[in-house]
Amino acid sequence: MGIIVRVPLASGLLSGKYDQTTSFGIDDHRSFNREGARFDKGETFSGIPYALALKAVQALKDPIQPENMVHLALRWILDFPEVSTIIPGASRVDQVVDNVGAVEMKGLTQEEKQAIDKVYGQLIKPLVHQQW
Secondary structure, three states, X not given: OOEEEEOOOOOXXXXXXXXXXXXXXXXXXXXXXXXXXXXXXXXXXXXXXXXXXXXXXXXXXXXXXXXXXHHHHHHHHHOOOOEEEEEOOOOOHHHHHHHHHHHHOOOOOHHHHHHHHXXXXXXXXXXXXXXX
């Protein structure tokens, strides 16, 4: 059995490039589907409220200070031996190239994994685990 991870960058949120002032186009699902009005809310920011998700991203940046948030997020997933593949999605060629960089990145240290697990456990897990 294999696990395919979809939307691993939480609609781009884990790129670390968004903040409270970021706006998305009217036709962009990140504007209109945060509560799942049109399709499963898990497709937009992985179902996490935007403000809380921004807080989680900042909580990851502070202790780890990654050179590249995309690589950090994808590497964390790739380090799980149960994961067969990930589908990070991209709308531009440079995003595809950047995503591939996570494969070339060395595995995360124990300290980095613990920092991520702490943020996940405190901020994200309570909102998603009951949905599985």
